[in-house]
Amino acid sequence: MTTQMTDATHEALGLSVDDLLSMHRLMLLARLIDEAALRQNRMGRAPFVVPVSGHEGCQIGTAWPMRRGTDVWVPYYRDLGVVLVAGMTPEEVFLGVFSKAADPSSGGRQMPNHWSSRRLSILSHSSPIATQVPHAAGVAYAMKYRGEDGVVACWFGEGATSEGDWHEGLNFAAIHRLPVVFVCENNEYAISVHQDKQMAVKDVASRAVGYGMPGVVVEGSDVLGCYRAMKDAHDRARAGDGPTLIECKTYRYLPHTSDDDDKSYRSRAEVEQHRHRDPIDRFVAYLIARGLTDHDRIQAVHDELKAEVDAAITWAWDAADPDPASVGRHVFAEDDA
Amino acid sequence: MSEKTLVSAISDALHDEMASDDRVILLGEDVGARGGVFKVSDGFLDEFGEGRVIDTPLAESGIVGVAIGMALRGLRPVAEIEFADFIHPAFDQILSEAARMRYRTNGDWGCPMVIRAPCGGGIHGALYHSQSIEAFYAHIPGLKVVMPSTPSDAAGMLRSAIRDPDPVLFLEHKKCYRLIKGDVADEPFTVPIGPADVKREGRDLTVVTYGYDLHRCLEAADRLSEDEGVEVEIVDARSLAPLDTDTILASVRKTSRAMVVYEDNRTYGAGAEIVATIAEEAMFDLDAPIVRVGGPDIPAMPYAATLEHAFMEPEPDQLFVRMLELARF
Numbered sequence: 001m002t003t004q005m006t007d008a009t010h011e012a013l014g015l016s017v018d019d020l021l022s023m024h025r026l027m028l029l030a031r032l033i034d035e036a037a038l039r040q041n042r043m044g045r046a047p048f049v050v051p052v053s054g055h056e057g058c059q060i061g062t063a064w065p066m067r068r069g070t071d072v073w074v075p076y077y078r079d080l081g082v083v084l085v086a087g088m089t090p091e092e093v094f095l096g097v098f099s100k101a102a103d104p105s106s107g108g109r110q111m112p113n114h115w116s117s118r119r120l121s122i123l124s125h126s127s128p129i130a131t132q133v134p135h136a137a138g139v140a141y142a143m144k145y146r147g148e149d150g151v152v153a154c155w156f157g158e159g160a161t162s163e164g165d166w167h168e169g170l171n172f173a174a175i176h177r178l179p180v181v182f183v184c185e186n187n188e189y190a191i192s193v194h195q196d197k198q199m200a201v202k203d204v205a206s207r208a209v210g211y212g213m214p215g216v217v218v219e220g221s222d223v224l225g226c227y228r229a230m231k232d233a234h235d236r237a238r239a240g241d242g243p244t245l246i247e248c249k250t251y252r253y254l255p256h257t258s259d260d261d262d263k264s265y266r267s268r269a270e271v272e273q274h275r276h277r278d279p280i281d282r283f284v285a286y287l288i289a290r291g292l293t294d295h296d297r298i299q300a301v302h303d304e305l306k307a308e309v310d311a312a313i314t315w316a317w318d319a320a321d322p323d324p325a326s327v328g329r330h331v332f333a334e335d336d337a
Numbered sequence: 338m339s340e341k342t343l344v345s346a347i348s349d350a351l352h353d354e355m356a357s358d359d360r361v362i363l364l365g366e367d368v369g370a371r372g373g374v375f376k377v378s379d380g381f382l383d384e385f386g387e388g389r390v391i392d393t394p395l396a397e398s399g400i401v402g403v404a405i406g407m408a409l410r411g412l413r414p415v416a417e418i419e420f421a422d423f424i425h426p427a428f429d430q431i432l433s434e435a436a437r438m439r440y441r442t443n444g445d446w447g448c449p450m451v452i453r454a455p456c457g458g459g460i461h462g463a464l465y466h467s468q469s470i471e472a473f474y475a476h477i478p479g480l481k482v483v484m485p486s487t488p489s490d491a492a493g494m495l496r497s498a499i500r501d502p503d504p505v506l507f508l509e510h511k512k513c514y515r516l517i518k519g520d521v522a523d524e525p526f527t528v529p530i531g532p533a534d535v536k537r538e539g540r541d542l543t544v545v546t547y548g549y550d551l552h553r554c555l556e557a558a559d560r561l562s563e564d565e566g567v568e569v570e571i572v573d574a575r576s577l578a579p580l581d582t583d584t585i586l587a588s589v590r591k592t593s594r595a596m597v598v599y600e601d602n603r604t605y606g607a608g609a610e611i612v613a614t615i616a617e618e619a620m621f622d623l624d625a626p627i628v629r630v631g632g633p634d635i636p637a638m639p640y641a642a643t644l645e646h647a648f649m650e651p652e653p654d655q656l657f658v659r660m661l662e663l664a665r666f
Contacts, residue, residue, distance in 0.1 A: 072410070107443030118445045123409060126433045126441070134399050135434070138406020138414075145362070145388055145412070164426070168399025175394065330444035331478050333502035 008224040013231065015224070017292055023064060023223060024287060025301060027056040027280050030081040032302075032309045033090055034254075037097050037112075040313065041258040046097045050113040051254035052080040055185055057279025058218075058248035059155075060085060061226025062183045065234040066153055072143075073122045074136040074154040076129075077113040078185065078252070082155055087120045090309055094316030101322045108322045130160040133169030133182070140178035140243075151237045152180040153230070158247075159190025161204050170245065174211040177242035181233040184247045185220065191256045192265035205247035213243045220250030221279040224286070251277075341521045344514040346488035347453075348377045350495045351415065353525055355385055358413065361499055364391035365400055365417030365453075374419055375455060375514060401427040401452060405435050408450040413499055421456035421508065422468045435504040436479035450505075451498045456484070457510035457549055457600060459649050463640035466511075469548075469601035469632070474506050475578040475610070481530055482578040484508040486551045488519040490575055493528025501530060512549040533581035535588065539568035542664045543588040545611050546598040547574040554598055557656035567664045577607050582614050589615050593624040594663050598656065600649070603631025625666035630659060 010020055034053050040046040052059070059081030066073065068087055075082045080093065092104050099108035105116040105124070116124030123139065125132040136154035143150045160166050161184060173180050184204045188195050201207065208215025214236075218229045226248055233244035251274040255262040262271075287293045341349065355361045363378055363385075369392035372379030382390045393400050397418055404414035418424045424431075431452065438448040458467030475482045481503060485491040491509070498505035536551065537558055546554045551573050558569035570588050574580065589595045595615050597608040612629050630651060632638075638648045651659065 103443075104445075106441050109443060110441050114441070116442045116445060118442070123406075124438060124442045124446050126437065128429055128433050131402065131430060131434055134402025134430070135406035135409065137399075138403040138408075139410045140406070141403065142407045142410035142412045164396075165398055165402055165430070168394070168396040169402065171394055171396070172399055172403050330439050330442075332439065332481075333447055334444065 008222070008228045010224060013224060013228055015227070019064075020287060020292060023060050024280070024283055025305070026081065026084050027060045027223065027283065028302060029090065029305050029309070030056045030059065030084055031280060032305050033080060033093055036309050036313060038254065038258060040097060045317070046112065048111050049097060049258045050077050051252060051257070052078055054251045054253040054274065054279070055187065055220070056081050057223040057283065058183075058185050058220035058226045058250045061223040062153065062155070062230040062246065062248065064227050065231040066151070068120070070150050071121065072139050072150060072152045073120070074125070074132050074139070074152060075115050075122065076125060076132065076156050076160070077127070078157065079115065079155050080113065083115045083122060086122050088115070088117065088122070090312035091315055094312050095319055098316050098319070099322070100316060100319040102319055130156060130163035130166040130169075132156070133160070133166045134172065136180050136182075137169045137173040137178055140173060140180040141176060144176070144178055149238065150179065151234050153183060154180060155183045155185060157190060158184055158186040158188070158195055158204050159193070159198060161207065162198055170211045170213070170243070173243040174213045177240065179237035179240070180243045181230060181237055182243060182245045183230070184245065185250050186247055187250050187252045189252070189256070189266065191260060203247055205245055208245040211245070213245055215245045215247065217247050217249065220248035221277045221282050223279055223283050338520045338522055340518055341488045342515045343486070343488050343491050343509070343517045344375055344377060346492040346521050347495055347509060348379065350492040351377065352381065354496060354499045355381070355389065357525070359389070360411065360413040361415060362389040362391065362407065362412055363415045363417065364393050364404060366393060366395055366419045368392060368417050373417065375511070377417070397423055397427040398430050401430040401435065404450050404452070405430065405438070405448055408448045409438075409446060413449055415451045415453060415499060418452060418454040420466050421454035421470045422465045424452075424454055424470060428473070431474065431480065431504070431506070432477050436477045439503065440479055447502050448504050449502050451495075451507050452504070453507045453509065455511045455514070456508045457512055458638040458645065459512040459549065461640065461642070461645065462511070462638070464637035467638035471508055471577050472601055472606050475607055479503070480578065481505040481576070482508065483530055483576045484510065484548050485528070485575050486510060486513050486548055486573065487517065489521045490528050490534070492521050493526050494530060494575070496525060497527045497530050500527070505530065510548045513552070517552060531576050531579050531581060533584040534573045534575055535570060535584065536573045537569065537571040539570035539592065541567050541592055542569045542594040542596065542660060543572060543592045544569055544596045544598060544660065545572045545574055545585050547577065547607075548600055550598045550600050553653045554656060557653040557660055560653070560657055561660055565661060567661060569660055574607070574611065580610065580614070582618070585611060585614065586618050589619045590622045593622055594666070595623065596628040596630065596660065596663055598630045600632050602634050603629065604634050606631050625663055628659060628663050630656070
């Protein structure tokens with residue numbers, strides 16, 4: 001079963017005005033952090049960053065139904081918006097960008113954007129693609145085994161769906177009807193390789209039928225549509241009805257990473273065309289059309305968040321670097337841990 | 338104290354750990370209704386139920402990957418790889434995920450899990466049911482790799498592995514499964530992961546070995562004692578990562594002669610690491626060149642009895658000759 005999602009209204013979804021304004025705030029925060037991190041890279045202060053711009057709608061929308069403290073987050077490296085919803089702060093993000101000792105994800109051991117926090121129930125992931133998918137199934141199995149109420153959500157790009165681990169993770173989750181939601185952020189490109197060379201099907205979600213789970217396609221720039229798809233899947237998972245595969249059709253405006261040159265594989269016109277369907281602009285238009293905010297208040301939020309990001313950068317830049325003497329620690333559990 | 342085969346000692350220890358700790362669950366191919374192809378989990382499905390004895394899809398990377406997720410959420414999974422030869426699709430999950438989880442999170446997350454894998458040849462298993470895989474995995478920091486070869490060691494080390502806060506690859510030599518019998522204490526004792534064990538004391542020569550070769554070396558050593566009066570000290574490496582260099586070096590310094598015997602392909606095998614350690618640390622204690630005895634550098638163990646036998650050489654009588662040569666050097 002593959003469902004096409006269409007426009008949703010917040011009233012029908014049970015979202016309050018506070019919810020909406022908070023969602024907008026985090027979408028904008030993700031965008032501003034992203035742009036600032038790339039500037040830090042171009043200034044020579046960060047060797048490597050991973051852009052998110054364009055994905056904010058599907059990330060905030062699919063992360064929003066998740067419950068902090070109860071559910072488990074299994075993101076991939078582009079999921080800045082997801083981890084902001086999970087509770088990571090701009091200060092913590094920039095501790096990672098600058099690979100500082102206090103970076104919550106890895107203490108500066110992994111590249112930036114390789115998210116992790118045991119405190120926030122964010123699983124650690126690596127750079128090999130889709131390896132986190134069976135982990136998500138395993139966490140969900142443990143939750144079901146213990147009768148916990150938790151739901152696991154696992155995010156990845158469409159390139160990940162070519163990997164064997166992706167198949168093995170979805171298959172196991174479906175067999176055991178595990179409380180897990182698989183979210184594909186399909187931005188058409190796995191670095192430079194277009195979806196056409198990645199798969200013969202139009203929709204990743206159509207593969208769900210092969211696992212015996214529902215597949216849902218949703219427009220990634222529609223944050224409320226993404227929210228609705230995730231809320232339904234989250235409810236199904238909690239009800240014991242098993243996993244769901246959600247595919248968000250999205251687009252990244254910037255190169256794959258700060259080391260990528262996307263002009264080698266896609267035209268500026270194509271990128272520009274997608275910018276006209278920007279998830280933040282679209283959501284602002286929705287909010288203003290319903291009288292929930294206005295341009296002045298949007299600008300004020302922007303200025304406030306910009307100042308917050310700037311302060312986070314200044315603070316994180318001055319934080320301590322990892323101690324070289326610590327390079328051999330945590331290979332195995334330490335007795336004093 | 339009860340006499341058990343290696344495989345029954347493993348089965349009993351796994352059973353006891355599952356009975357005493359409901360975080361311990363078993364997953365793998367054919368571990369449920371079939372009770373495992375070597376019958377390690379025979380009857381477990383009826384006793385512990387489907388929730389704790391999981392017949393998985395035929396997908397090794399998924400087995401290990403799912404077990405990692407379980408471990409991250411507080412369970413103590415024991416993942417069975419049906420034959421060690423089939424573990425390679427899971428190499429990335431073991432190398433990039435399980436073994437690096439603690440390091441890459443700066444100690445925030447740990448991955449307490451056991452991967453059991455029957456390995457080794459001499460059972461007409463041909464290229465894909467005979468492999469030695471320990472060298473690939475002993476090279477990985479963050480992963481513990483053990484191969485106990487007596488029933489008592491297997492029982493005690495399996496309990497330690499299940500209770501360990503980090504991932505352990507637990508290798509079981511198939512040739513030893515039913516061939517090797519020994520006394521096993523009835524109480525739930527543990528044998529720590531790390532220390533080697535001097536299985537036979539001697540003054541003239543040190544042999545460092547593990548796996549099925551341990552037993553062939555012990556046989557050769559007993560004959561040397563009877564026929565030639567040469568006393569060989571046999572060190573069972575049993576924990577390849579971490580490797581107990583202290584015990585190995587102490588023995589070599591005592592006897593001044595060292596031989597390393599292993600079934601795996603000779604080149605870059607675990608024996609190479611042991612030899613290198615002896616050469617680095619005990620060169621001036623030696624009275625003879627170190628002898629390294631390993632399997633041939635051919636892709637894998639062939640099926641035909643004559644070819645398999647050729648791979649599994651040296652037999653104890655050949656080991657007898659090599660040991661005597663070294664003792665008299």
